[in-house]
Amino acid sequence: MSNPGTKAAAAMKKPDRTKTYITYIFIILLVWASAAKTDASLIKLITGTPEMGKLLVEMVPPDWGYLDVVWKPMMETVQMAVIGTTFGALLAIPIALFAAGNVTKSRFLLYPARFILNLVRTIPDLLFAAVFVAIFGIGPVAGVLALVFFSFGLISKLLYESIEAVDPGPMEAMTAVGASKLQWIHFGVVPQVLAQFTAYTLYTFEVNVRAAAVLGLVGAGGIGLYLDRVLNQLRYDRASMIILLTLVVVLIIDYASTKIREKLL
Amino acid sequence: MRNEPLKSPPRFRIRFWLVAVFIVLVYVWSFNGVPFTGIKETAGQVSKAIMKGLFHPDWSYVYIPEDMSFFQWLSDGEDLLNGLIVTLAISILGTVISAIICVPFAFWAANNMSKVKAVTASGKFALSFIRTFPELVMAILFIKAVGPGPYAGVLALGLHSIGMLGKLYSEAIENLDQGPSEALTACGANRFQVLWHAVIPQVLPEFFSFTLYRFEINVRSASILGMIGAGGIGTPLVFALEARAWNRVGVILLGIIVLVTIIDLISSYIRKRLV
Amino acid sequence: MIEFQNVSKVYPNGTVGLKNLNLTIHKGEFIVIVGLSGAGKSTMLRSINRLHEITDGQIVIDGKSITAASGGELRRMRRDIGMIFQSFNLVKRSSVLRNVLSGRVGYHPTWRTVLGMFPKHDVDLALKALERVNIREKAYSRADELSGGQQQRVSIARALAQEAKIILADEPVASLDPLTTRQVMDDLQRINQELGITTIVNLHFIDLAREYATRIIGLRAGQVVFDGPVAEATDDKFSEIYGRAIKKDELLGGTE
Amino acid sequence: MIEFQNVSKVYPNGTVGLKNLNLTIHKGEFIVIVGLSGAGKSTMLRSINRLHEITDGQIVIDGKSITAASGGELRRMRRDIGMIFQSFNLVKRSSVLRNVLSGRVGYHPTWRTVLGMFPKHDVDLALKALERVNIREKAYSRADELSGGQQQRVSIARALAQEAKIILADEPVASLDPLTTRQVMDDLQRINQELGITTIVNLHFIDLAREYATRIIGLRAGQVVFDGPVAEATDDKFSEIYGRAIKKDELLGGTE
């Protein structure tokens, strides 16, 4: 808008897209190299599919009786996920606010916050769990702590991105009104990201219920231990029971999440 | 954020309190289920060992020259470098596969794309089901199909990611500005044309952003898949953990951090190019 | 010809948008709809091409009920109705040309438009439409690089390229400066007169309404409170539309 | 009193927004700023309450430099300046009342406002402000359920509720119907006259400018090209401001 004169001439012609094409080629090359490195082949997958079918057949019908056994650990998993998600989400709020360039102007807060945010989410949850198990011993506490950090990583990144994307208008209005920083955030930012924050948190909760399955592998409690066990026993009918139970929990969370999102959006 | 500072109808107030009580109960229940057991006797000793290991990474593991081949990264060394490259390859391919396959799922599950509730609901269910299927079980399935190795990891990751990406995509579609779609509808476009000309260009940046985000998660998940022989850095990581070789864990962790950081840089560059 | 037969629209939250509307709009008319903010002007316009579903009655266009139409038939009917939105509704990330071309999708099979294979004729048409609104040179710019007034004009070009028989315009000149406003209204008038396209415009400016319209419809709380040629739209009538007497000096620019 | 002392503003991308502005605005004046789109009207307005940082010079309000102010002092100064935004800047998901109440936060400690515990007096004030712009009945609707004009009025109500000493209005009537336009301008005039509140308004309508202003400032390319009482703002002057002669019939509603 500022200087239409200089741009107009260039805009008349189709713009030069070389750089974009180079980017596309770069991506295609990456994919191709990855396929080569991992020995990917479609034929292998197609010829091998019947073998997958055999295992899937072993999964039905599920061993309904096993429900009695896995019910309790599943609840423990949910409990772990509730606590892990809550604390993760609480920790994520300040960091996401500090890391968002449109909220935090001070570099001394901005960059350290971004650093923490980036660091935490690079670490595999399994590693968190293993270290916490080593420190806190076996059991759900280690699992919860792993989930706290894991949720923190997930939520803070997503929240930070949605904060950066909010409509600056209301924030501007709050500045003009003479609001303090906290008021500014409460009235200008919070209403705009609350729905997303809730959605991300519930989403993370759901991820955590499933992640707990992996954490069990290193002894961090929950349903994971049982999944590992039945797989080692080749009891796929029991594995499918566990999967079904997880599915039920996930669906409940999904339902709640949809309802809440509808309310808030 | 609909709470009124003033009198809201009593019906809502009752519901508000019901929900509040329910949430409090959930927390009470959860905290009861996970009693904090306190710091362990060996915690100090073990933490010290961990810290020492993490801060004195086993540098010798970074690169083990195995043969004279200059292009060692093309072969299959068993050092950190190769482990990371395989992990990266698994994540790239897995992410690409899922990013493509999840698009139809996302539209299937987005509630503003269909007026029939059952369609949306079934789409959401399908995505939930895929998400719930543990990566581990998926990996076993694919190991049966294509044998142990990175390819099985790719497939497991690719299929599993569909669940999450599909969900995020579908929510992006649900949040979209209806203006352009409306304009296309007003032009007499059919459903697919509306999608292609109004919806896709709008959601593409978000799709892209979610995909990159998932890519990062996949890098981490690929480490887990390593446990069951699906290749990548995961296998050595798990063994280092089990052997309590903390300096080895340290160097692997460092490797993953560097990898993810590089990915971050590259992906933000690509994002700028394409968006 | 557009016929409103007992049309009512109640929003899900209970707000009444339109209340038992009965109207006939003839081919080639240039209609300006005026009314207070919230009177239902946008609602009425959007009911015509069924962007809003009406809750009662039906709207018949050239003998065919759009209310009853569905599928391909509805799409064909919509293809013949161009719309200019108050908020432009452009795909911000697409080029201007692509946005204008999207007005043509109704004419082609899906696969063709998806592959971006618009016939040469369409591209020419789109460029000509852009030329008409004086932004031919921006054809390959991204829509979000344009100023508000320019975006508004892209939206008009899209409606032009659509070669519609009816054009609906929802406050096409809000937020334009006086010079551009003039240009846009002249454009609408020209296509109305030259091509005989029925044109229905929502406007806030009584003077503009009087100047361009062949017929003025006044809405109030979802009901038609005035309907007649410009000559009949006296100040008294406007007072009725707006619910109270408008003093001479309250007409925008009416003084001086 | 607002003093612009050698104020310049260059945007980071090099665009010059304001160029060496020197102006004194006295208490109780009703100033209308006119100029082409892109002339720097918004930039000037937003510099006053420091929504934009100026790059040179300083702005002094009632003897205190807002350019030098910071922290609590800056917030108090801003509290005393109400602003009406061109694009409303409402929180779409919040209720109308909440949006208006947010104009009051500067008067209360943070904890109180964050808990939503506004004193009764504030709520009354907010409701009265809504009444003034005729949308009292929408107080509990969500802001995104309102029509464009209604949203504009919420934004005005917010500024009214703020009980500021200076009101800045950036095209406050762009999407309002004539009646509401009139009402809003009258309101601005009334609070200007009754309460002696300094009012600065950006407008596209020359006629409105002439009618309401006590003083008109014309901007062009970031510089003041006209500054004087209404009587001096002849058509010739406007031609200068807009860069070319404006034919009589291009003035909005100038014909008739």
Place this chain on the structure above:
Amino acid sequence: AGCAKKEAPQQSAAPAPAGNKQEAAAPKTGGTFEPKELRVQFVPSQQAETLEAKAKPLEKLLSDKLGIPVKVSVSTNYNTVIEAMASKQVDIGFLPPTNYVVAHDDKKAADLLLQAQRFGVDDKTGQPTTELVDYYKSMIIVKADSPIKELKDLKGKKMAWQDVTSSAGYVYPAILMKKNGIDPDKDVTGITVKGHDKGVLAVLNGDVDAAAVFQDIRTQMKDVPDAVQKTRVLSFTDKIPNDTISVRPDMSQAWRDKISQAFIDLGKNDDSRKILVDIYSHQGYVKGDDKNFDIVRQAAKDIGQKK
């Protein structure tokens, strides 16, 4: 079904009884499969001194011996080894006893070829001896100052197990307790931990009163060097057969022989043995006998795991 199900593996092309009884030496068993490339999968042994996920050295050693390409992959999960063998994605798997029995009996996915040999462990010090054995033991440990003096005292106590499929971490110790009149399921509160090291830590931390772990994990926990001093062995279990090297059932007899010989040769050569020791803590290999595993079958049956 009993411990000795010996019908022909279903995948086998040959109807002849597959070679668990007949042993690898008997030349009349086996299927018709002739590998063009040998795919091996193993789970690095917890007993190894340095847990290394290395596959390359073995690939090279075997390939030189067999004259065909060898691909070795690593897993931490026995399930994948069994499943991959069942769907013929893997030709050779290193399976511990309990898992071998499941794979062989239930899944018909593996035939026994060889058993690994290790150095024994000195019961007193936990340090390795120089004697080559094809078994190892497991043990139940308590804290050094624990009031628990014999197995009977475990009644009502908390106990850390490994997973129920673990020979050393569950099956054998459970039988040991049963023999001593304690029901491993009912008389103690069991907690499942992952990894024998975690079992030791659980005891040290007082999370549990006792743990079932293999002999002797305590000397391998470098970050808890005083684990041996701080704990006491309550009792040792019976001998548990060492890891097996199993082959998919349709492998031809000629190739079974060839592969067996290759592994045995590897164990005899000092250079290659060093690699085997480093990575798998295997000192060598001997021909396996499915009968050796009847104990395992019995054990599994005793604790009600085997159908």
